[in-house]
Amino acid sequence: MDMKRHLKSALKALGFDKPRKAQIMPMNTLDAEQDAIIISATGSGKQVIYETVGLAHSDKLTIVIEPLLALIYNQVQTLQDHGVSADYIDMTRSKEDIDKILHRARKGKLTFLYITPERLRNHVFIETMQHSDIFMIVADECHCITEWGYTFRDAYLHIGDFINELKHKPVICACSATISADSLNIIRDSLHMDKPVILRSDLRRDNLILLKKDVTCNKKTLEERLEFRIKKLCKLIDKYHKDGSVLIFAQTTTYVDALYNILAEKYPDDVTRYHSRIKPERRKKQLLFDFLQGTRKIMIATSAFSMGIDVSDIELVVHFNAPISMTDYIQQIGRAGRDERKAHCVLFYDQNGDDDAISNSFIKKAKKQSPKAAKTIKSKLNQVHNFIYSDNCMVNDILEYQGQHEVKTCKRCTACAQKRRNSK
Incomplete structure (x- = not known):
C-alpha cells in the first residue's frame, strides 16, 4: 500500500524519510477522513501517524488530547523544532497567552493544539472551537478513558460531549498500546466515533x-x-x-x-x-x-x-x-x-x-x-x-493482557531463564 504525495511531504517535514509499514494504513485511513482506533506497540510511532496526517491538512486545526503535561511539552517542543505551528494550553499559561493561542486557532494559523481533557469543559475554549476549522481530534493514550475516567479524571468521559458541541464533526483518532479487548467499545462510544476502523499491529517489543x-x-x-x-x-x-x-x-x-x-x-x-x-x-x-x-x-x-x-x-x-x-x-x-x-x-x-x-x-x-x-x-x-x-514468560503474559495470544516465549525474561535453569 502506497502513501499519497501530500502525506509523504508532511512526513519528510517531520524529519522522516519513509514510514514504517504499520504506519501507512492508519495514515491513509485518517487522511480519507475515516475515524480510527490505532493499537500498536510502545515506541512504534503512533505519534508520527497523527502528526503526519495533521500536518498534511495544516490549513485546518488538529486538537491533540493528552493525559500528562510532560507528554504535551515533549511533543510540542518536537513539532516546534521542525518548524511546525504547534502550541499548548495548560495551567502555566497566562490569560494573555491563552487568548493569543485561541485567536491563532480561530484564524487558522495554528496546525496543532495540545490540551488535557479538562480544557474541553472550559466555556471560552468551547466557544472558540465552535468557530474554528477543525480537521481532527486525537485522543492520545486513549486507554485513559477506561483506566482513569471512572476513578479520578471524569473529564475523560466527557470528550464526546465536546465533540457533539462542534458545528462540524471532525475526524476522530484514538490510539494507545494498551487497549484491553473489553474496553474497545467503551472508548468508541465515549468518543462518539463513527464506525471506526480498528487498526491493530504486533505489540511485541523484542529488544x-x-x-x-x-x-x-x-x-x-x-x-x-x-x-x-x-x-x-x-x-x-x-x-x-x-x-x-x-x-x-x-x-x-x-x-x-x-x-x-x-x-x-x-x-x-x-x-x-x-x-x-x-x-x-x-x-x-x-x-x-x-x-x-x-x-x-x-x-x-x-x-x-x-x-x-x-x-x-x-x-x-x-x-x-x-x-x-x-x-x-x-x-x-x-x-x-x-x-x-x-x-x-x-x-x-x-x-x-x-x-x-x-x-x-x-x-x-x-x-x-x-x-x-x-x-x-x-x-x-x-x-x-x-x-x-506467574511462572509464564513475562512477554507472553503482557501480550495476553493486551489481547495478543503468543505461543513463542522470549527466552530472556526472569521466568524463561528460571525454566532454562530448572531443565538442566
Whole structure:
C-alpha cells in the first residue's frame, strides 16, 4: 500500500524519510477522513501517524488530547523544532497567552493544539472551537478513558460531549498500546466515533529484556529495608547504565524525593526527578527538559512520566515499587529501547508488605471518593500481583493482557531463564 504525495511531504517535514509499514494504513485511513482506533506497540510511532496526517491538512486545526503535561511539552517542543505551528494550553499559561493561542486557532494559523481533557469543559475554549476549522481530534493514550475516567479524571468521559458541541464533526483518532479487548467499545462510544476502523499491529517489543527481582528483606524497620532496596537499585544502575539514560519509577512523591536525595549524591549532576507536587510549574518543566534534552541521564519519577515520552536512548527502566496496574507497567517499560537497542526493564517486588501498604493507601483514598473506584484499583492491583507471581514468560503474559495470544516465549525474561535453569 502506497502513501499519497501530500502525506509523504508532511512526513519528510517531520524529519522522516519513509514510514514504517504499520504506519501507512492508519495514515491513509485518517487522511480519507475515516475515524480510527490505532493499537500498536510502545515506541512504534503512533505519534508520527497523527502528526503526519495533521500536518498534511495544516490549513485546518488538529486538537491533540493528552493525559500528562510532560507528554504535551515533549511533543510540542518536537513539532516546534521542525518548524511546525504547534502550541499548548495548560495551567502555566497566562490569560494573555491563552487568548493569543485561541485567536491563532480561530484564524487558522495554528496546525496543532495540545490540551488535557479538562480544557474541553472550559466555556471560552468551547466557544472558540465552535468557530474554528477543525480537521481532527486525537485522543492520545486513549486507554485513559477506561483506566482513569471512572476513578479520578471524569473529564475523560466527557470528550464526546465536546465533540457533539462542534458545528462540524471532525475526524476522530484514538490510539494507545494498551487497549484491553473489553474496553474497545467503551472508548468508541465515549468518543462518539463513527464506525471506526480498528487498526491493530504486533505489540511485541523484542529488544526489551524483562526481569523481576524479589527485594524482600528480613530487616525490622522500613528504613533498613529501603536501604537494602536502594543498594540493589544502585547495583543495577552500575551494571546496565552505559551511555544511555535510566528511568526509575516509584509509586509516591515521597519515595521519588527520597531516592533523588540519595542518588544525587552517588551520581552527582546526573539525576533529576519529576512528580505532580514539584512547584512552581516552571521548575518542574525545567527538571523534565533536563532529562528530555540529555543534560541529566537519570530520571526518578511517578507515573506522571509514564506515557508517550520519547527519549530514544533509555537503556534501563526500574520499577522501585510494584506498579499499580498492568497498563501503567506496560506504558512505563515502553519508554525503554526506542533507539531499537537492547534495554533492560527490572521490576522490584517484596514479600514484606511494604509495597502492599502503598497500594492499600491508594485503595483507602479512592474509597472515600467512590467504592466503585476502590474496587477498580483493587482489581488492577490483583492483575499486577498475578503477573509478578506467574511462572509464564513475562512477554507472553503482557501480550495476553493486551489481547495478543503468543505461543513463542522470549527466552530472556526472569521466568524463561528460571525454566532454562530448572531443565538442566
